Every structure is written in C-alpha cells, then in structure tokens.
Amino acid sequence: MDQNTKIIELRNISKSFNGEQVLKGINLDIHDKEFITLLGPSGCGKTTTLRIIGGFVTPDAGDVCFLGEKINSLPPYKRKVNTVFQKYALFPHLDVFENVAFGLRLVKTPEKEIVSRVREMLALVNLSGFEARSVDLLSGGQQQRVAIARALVNNPKVLLLDEPLGALDLKLRKEMQFELKKIQQRLGITFVYVTHDQEEALTMSDTVVVMNGGIIQQIGTPQDIYNEPVNAFTASFIGESNIVPGIMHADYLVEFEGRNYECVDMGFDKDEPVEVVVRPEDIEITPASAEFLCGTVTAVTFKGVHYEMLVECLGKTWRVHSTDFSPVGSEIGLRITPEDIHIMHRSPESSQTASDSEEGGEEN
Amino acid sequence: MIKLNAKWASYPYIVWMILFTVLPLLLIIYFAFTDRTGAFTFDNIEQAAAYLPTLVKSIYLAAIATVICLVFAYPFAYAMSRLSFSRQKMMTMLVMLPMWMNFLLRTYAWQALLEDNGVINSLLTSIGLSPLKLINTSGAVVLGMVYNYIPYMILPLYSVMTKIDKSLVEAAGDLGAGFFATFRRVVLPLSMPGIISGTTMVFVPAVSTFVISGMLGGAENYLIGDLIEAQFLGNSYDLNCGSATSLLLMVVVLITMAIFNRLDSEDAEEALL
Known part of the structure; x- marks a missing residue:
C-alpha cells in the first residue's frame, strides 16, 4: 500500500x-x-x-x-x-x-x-x-x-x-x-x-x-x-477575511469598491460578477492618497503580534492586521497587491453565507 | 448566617438514630441475654439455636427468590435504561405501581389466585385439567417474595445502568468487543453496585418475612419471621427467646451478606481477567 x-x-x-x-x-x-x-x-x-x-x-x-x-x-x-x-x-x-x-x-x-x-x-x-x-x-x-x-x-x-x-x-x-x-x-x-x-x-x-x-x-x-478558498463560507470560516463583491473585467483584472485591481486569477467570464477575498494580514496600511482605497480607522485592538484595525471605506468595514499602529479617527490608505487578491465565483448560497458571517464578524 | 455544612444540622438525625436504632438494638441484646427475672443467661440463645433448621429454610427460600429477582430484573433494567427519557419515566411508574398498593392486599390477591379452589385451579378444572397444589408450597412463598420484592431489585439496577455512559459501550465495541464481551467486561462490572444493593434490598426483607410465608406457605413453610412473630405477638409469647432469635437472624443475615458481597467483588474481578 x-x-x-x-x-x-x-x-x-x-x-x-x-x-x-x-x-x-x-x-x-x-x-x-x-x-x-x-x-x-x-x-x-x-x-x-x-x-x-x-x-x-x-x-x-x-x-x-x-x-x-x-x-x-x-x-x-x-x-x-x-x-x-x-x-x-x-x-x-x-x-x-x-x-x-x-x-x-x-x-x-x-x-x-x-x-x-x-x-x-x-x-x-x-x-x-x-x-x-x-x-x-x-x-x-x-x-x-x-x-x-x-x-x-x-x-x-x-x-x-x-x-x-x-x-x-x-x-x-x-x-x-x-x-x-x-x-x-x-x-x-x-x-x-x-x-x-x-x-x-x-x-x-x-x-x-x-x-x-x-x-x-x-x-x-x-x-x-x-x-484559495472556493467559496465565501470557506474563506470566512478559515482565518479572517474581507469579502466584497467585484466584477472580473478580464483575466488578471478585477474591479471592486470602484477601482480596478490587477490580480493573479484568470479563467472567468468577461464581466462576471465575483467575490473578492482579501486576508486582513495581507493589507498594508499607507498614508491616505488617491492611489489607494482610503478610509477612517474606527477601532483598534491590540492582539499581541499585531494590531487589528477596523477601517471604514465607502460604507464598508475592512478588517486589517498590521504591526503598524494608526489611531482611531485617522485617515489611512489600504495597499492591496495582486497576490493578496483571491477571486471566487459567486453563488447565491455563498453570497448569503458571506454576508451572514460578515455581520457576525462586525459584532465581535 | 446558616451554614448548610454546620455540625448541628446532623444532630437531629443522630438523636433519631440513638432513640430508634441503637437503643432498641441494645434492648434486644439485653432481653436476649437475660431471663424473666433479669438475670444473665445463655438459655435463650441455646433455645434459639434449636430453630436453626427454620432459619436455614428461610435463607434458602429467600436466596432462591433473590436469584430469580436478579435474573428477571437485570435484562429488564438494562432494556429500560436504553429507552427514551419519557418511556423510562413511564416504565419506572409501572414498576412502582404495585408498591403503592397495600402489601397485605397484594398477598391476599395471590392467595385467592393460588388457593385449592382459587382462580387458577377453577380455570384449570373448567377446561378439563386436574387442579394443581399451589397454595401452601415453598413455590408459592418464593413466588410471593419475587412478586413483592422485585421492584427493589429493578430500581437500584436501573439507576446504576442509566449512569453507564453509552460511549463506554461504544468504546468497547470499537475496541473489538461483541455483544457478550461488552456485557461481561463493561456493563456487568459497572452495574455491580446495583446488583449488590438490589440483592440486599430483596434478600433482607425476604429472609425475615412472615406475611408471605404465613399467607401462602402454610404450616410446612414456617419461616424464621413467623417464629419471631409468634414469640412477640402470638401464642408462644416469650420476649427473651424472641429477642435471642431476632439477634441470631440478624447475625446470620449480616454474615450471609458479607460473604455474598465478598463473592460478588471477587467474581467481578475474575470476570475481567
């Protein structure tokens, strides 16, 4: 055997x-x-x-x-x-x-x-x-x-x-x-x-x-x-995730939160609605600038190895893990590189689960 | 503030025990070793020793009844413990139901059933069979004991068995034990406390009964309980000799139970090896 x-x-x-x-x-x-x-x-x-x-x-x-x-x-x-x-x-x-x-x-x-x-x-x-x-x-x-x-x-x-x-x-x-x-x-x-x-x-x-x-x-x-979680359930159950809706314009090009991002995923239909997963530890914080998605820090928790920050961007809360500290109320930019972006097909069930678990996450 | 573990909380019980357990026992001992004038004597004990055959017969019948109770009650209690919770409650009720009826009445009912012209024999003759000798036999006494005391066997067995974790039975199966091996190596040893308390609760009242033997056993099945009753309340009134007989019975029961418990625990250990 x-x-x-x-x-x-x-x-x-x-x-x-x-x-x-x-x-x-x-x-x-x-x-x-x-x-x-x-x-x-x-x-x-x-x-x-x-x-x-x-x-x-x-x-x-x-x-x-x-x-x-x-x-x-x-x-x-x-x-x-x-x-x-x-x-x-x-x-x-x-x-x-x-x-x-x-x-x-x-x-x-x-x-x-x-x-x-x-x-x-x-x-x-x-x-x-x-x-x-x-x-x-x-x-x-x-x-x-x-x-x-x-x-x-x-x-x-x-x-x-x-x-x-x-x-x-x-x-x-x-x-x-x-x-x-x-x-x-x-x-x-x-x-x-x-x-x-x-x-x-x-x-x-x-x-x-x-x-x-x-x-x-x-x-x-x-x-x-x-x-490479295949759906929003896996993405939200395994580790922490930011899951947002997006549109796959072409191979290696996805749009979410009003911006186009380069990514490493391919093989989707043109303009297919997808779900975009970004792990909190993959996001790098930078000074606010037009180059990046920007938002206001609404909460900071010290977790030992890193700080967990909740960042309000365009009415949506992003979870960011970083060793850099930004005080509550400060304006910061979120730098997301192509390797940080994971694209998933959207299914009725998965989008349901995603929003459910996201709500759960925010309550914590 | 009242503390629940305060020492004085046990005082009423200690007083109760002294008044109604220790004192009567001392009285029995006093009467057993004195004559009517109050002088110390061994005569009563010697006289009581002459009743040894009656005592042996009592132990014999009570032991048979206890074994029968155990054989019937054990599988019943096991099956009961595996039922759903609501069914378990219902079965417990059914087991206890006869206990709410008067003990004498229940035994009278058996008398009516077993009599020479009783219900069973009438039924037999009506279908052309010859009637049986049922009443006034040792069998009738054992039947009466089993019928009256089996709930005291079922309930302790059942209560021990509900506490046997189902996962232990599963674990035994998982490790390769089939039905019988699981029973012998897990269920039986874990239910031993129930077996011991059940047999005690059946054997002790059965060995000293006088109602059952008096009503169902007739003159041939005169047991030690009947004897003691006669010495205290009946026609052969003798307080001192009755006390001596009671004392003898108590000592013999204690020794029997001690041997039995010892055998039980050795059996349990042997079963595991």
Whole structure:
C-alpha cells in the first residue's frame, strides 16, 4: 500500500436524524497514511461522518468502503478502525494498564505480548509508570493519552479522533497537536480528525475537508484551503477575511469598491460578477492618497503580534492586521497587491453565507 | 448566617438514630441475654439455636427468590435504561405501581389466585385439567417474595445502568468487543453496585418475612419471621427467646451478606481477567 491507496471511500452518503438531514451526499476519499481533518462549525455533520466511518451510525443512503470493500452494515467491533472519543470514554473500573490492554485481551493475546505492547504504547504517549493508576485520578491530558494508547495498541489501519483536544487548555492543546502529528508520522497510519478549530486543522493536517450544512465545501491541503478558498463560507470560516463583491473585467483584472485591481486569477467570464477575498494580514496600511482605497480607522485592538484595525471605506468595514499602529479617527490608505487578491465565483448560497458571517464578524 | 455544612444540622438525625436504632438494638441484646427475672443467661440463645433448621429454610427460600429477582430484573433494567427519557419515566411508574398498593392486599390477591379452589385451579378444572397444589408450597412463598420484592431489585439496577455512559459501550465495541464481551467486561462490572444493593434490598426483607410465608406457605413453610412473630405477638409469647432469635437472624443475615458481597467483588474481578 502506498499513499495513493484509497483506504476509505464515502460515496453519496446521506443521513437524517428525526427528519433533519445532517449529511447531504458526502463523497470523500481517504488515502493511506494521510492526516485528514473534517473541519466545520457545530452541526455541520463532521462528527456524524466520523461515526459512520466508525460504524456507530448507519447511513440512510450511500456506501462506505474500506479498501474497496463495502462495509455499510459491518458493526464497529469488526472494523479495522479505532476511535478516540470526545470525552475519552475510558473504562472507570479498569486501571490505565487494563484500559490499554482491553482490545488485546479480547483477541486472546498472550500475556507476555500484552505486557510488552501496552508498555510500548504507554511509552509512546509518555505515560510510562502510570500502569497501575486509576483513570479517574488522571488529568484531562493524561486521560487523553490513555485513550490514544488504548486505540493505537490494536494496530488500526485508521484512527478516528473526535475533537480529542476540545477539553484541554490552550497550552496543552498545542503540545498535543504536535505530539499527535509526531505519533501519526511515526506509526504511519491514517488519522481522521474532527475539529471545529481551524488553526488546529491547518497545523496538523495533510488534507482538510471543510464542511457546512451537511455538505463538503472544499477539500484540499491547508495551504489550498487558506490561500484559495472556493467559496465565501470557506474563506470566512478559515482565518479572517474581507469579502466584497467585484466584477472580473478580464483575466488578471478585477474591479471592486470602484477601482480596478490587477490580480493573479484568470479563467472567468468577461464581466462576471465575483467575490473578492482579501486576508486582513495581507493589507498594508499607507498614508491616505488617491492611489489607494482610503478610509477612517474606527477601532483598534491590540492582539499581541499585531494590531487589528477596523477601517471604514465607502460604507464598508475592512478588517486589517498590521504591526503598524494608526489611531482611531485617522485617515489611512489600504495597499492591496495582486497576490493578496483571491477571486471566487459567486453563488447565491455563498453570497448569503458571506454576508451572514460578515455581520457576525462586525459584532465581535 | 446558616451554614448548610454546620455540625448541628446532623444532630437531629443522630438523636433519631440513638432513640430508634441503637437503643432498641441494645434492648434486644439485653432481653436476649437475660431471663424473666433479669438475670444473665445463655438459655435463650441455646433455645434459639434449636430453630436453626427454620432459619436455614428461610435463607434458602429467600436466596432462591433473590436469584430469580436478579435474573428477571437485570435484562429488564438494562432494556429500560436504553429507552427514551419519557418511556423510562413511564416504565419506572409501572414498576412502582404495585408498591403503592397495600402489601397485605397484594398477598391476599395471590392467595385467592393460588388457593385449592382459587382462580387458577377453577380455570384449570373448567377446561378439563386436574387442579394443581399451589397454595401452601415453598413455590408459592418464593413466588410471593419475587412478586413483592422485585421492584427493589429493578430500581437500584436501573439507576446504576442509566449512569453507564453509552460511549463506554461504544468504546468497547470499537475496541473489538461483541455483544457478550461488552456485557461481561463493561456493563456487568459497572452495574455491580446495583446488583449488590438490589440483592440486599430483596434478600433482607425476604429472609425475615412472615406475611408471605404465613399467607401462602402454610404450616410446612414456617419461616424464621413467623417464629419471631409468634414469640412477640402470638401464642408462644416469650420476649427473651424472641429477642435471642431476632439477634441470631440478624447475625446470620449480616454474615450471609458479607460473604455474598465478598463473592460478588471477587467474581467481578475474575470476570475481567
């Protein structure tokens, strides 16, 4: 098997709960040794997708394939995948060792092998010496590690992780992100990771699957997802964005906010209405001049690495991240270079989402 | 300001316990070891020891009833704990409903059903079958115990099972455990506290019952409870001997429960290894 082997395929998966459709025709290929992240807001269907792969939920329509074989109705205990549950789901009546050994005991592994493999896994997650501890006496981070060891000891082909770091504090979360990635690379198995945290998704993944409303919005590398969002939802969910309507006059030429800008996008219809995405950190502030789009600073927040400024230009609020400081009330120009401009096709749905999320952004 | 954790908040309960638990117990002990003149004696204990066969029979019947309750209640409580919340509430009501009816009345009803000319036998003869000997058998006593005490088995089991996180069952399945392995390695050990409190709550009243055995068991099923009743209220009035018998019963029940609990926890551990 190599990295091009499709280990799991989802074909036209639909699922409803109590008449509410949570998945609307999901198509997804998961390759061997890949770190793939399902990313989206709560209720987008990412956890349901994971549970379908794990076998806890049966899809209403569509197929789940494992190495080309249909496994729609195969119960979880017969699948070669293991899950790290959101709240860890450690067995409270067993100590750390027995929790990790659980899967090995079920297949009647010799005691000697159990001991060596459990030790090996606990070493992998930095919990050597915790064998006899009660799981109730562990910290959240330690419980998390036991859950990972308990799943990995069974040598799964695929490890499913359902928001595993959600309950940890920021510092621990960062450490665990790094460690999980390291473990994944060392063991060379496929990780399917569910999160609503875009930063986590971008940091760890080989592939990010952006989901919203039971539909996959975009599949791509973290760089693709961030730099070339295909619609306003992705653009506004991944990182922060200024999204404005524009008109694509020709290849490499777009008009928005009453000005023509050179850009790097092509292949649109002549004068096609489009959506223009500009990341706040890509905008450079300059003294106001007729050369640039100009506006008044209405708010400044210190964010540590940079200042976040809201700039009112032609009745529209632009979000700008810059290490340069401009006081509230000052007139500034916004310099936007061709590489900073990302053009997206406009769809009725995406423009709707865009304005929704923009409103949400301004309230903050 | 009133503090909820203030020490004095427990005083009324301590007074209550002293008045109605500790003091009566001391009285029982006093009567058990004295004769009618108040002099110290072992005679009562010796006399009570002669009732050992009756005590053994009581323990035997109560143990059978407890096992039957457990066997029926366990799957029922498990199924109940997996229902939707509103259904669970309805089922709890149905389980508790008979408990709101008078205990004596319920046992009378069984008497009417099981009698030689009772409902069941009338039904059997009317369809041409020969009548059965139902009333005044050990079976009738066990039936009465099961019927009356099974809610005390179901409720603690149910309350423990609702607390078993569904994700633990899923996790067991995920790690390769099928239905039986999940039951044996996860559900059973986690429901052990319910099993222990359920068996205690059924066994203890069953072993000392006198109503059920008196109404359904007849002379052949004279149990330790009947004996104690007769010594305190009945024709063989003997306060001292009755106290000694009660004390004996209490000690035997405590020992039985201790052994049972011990076995239980060992079983649980063995099941996991």
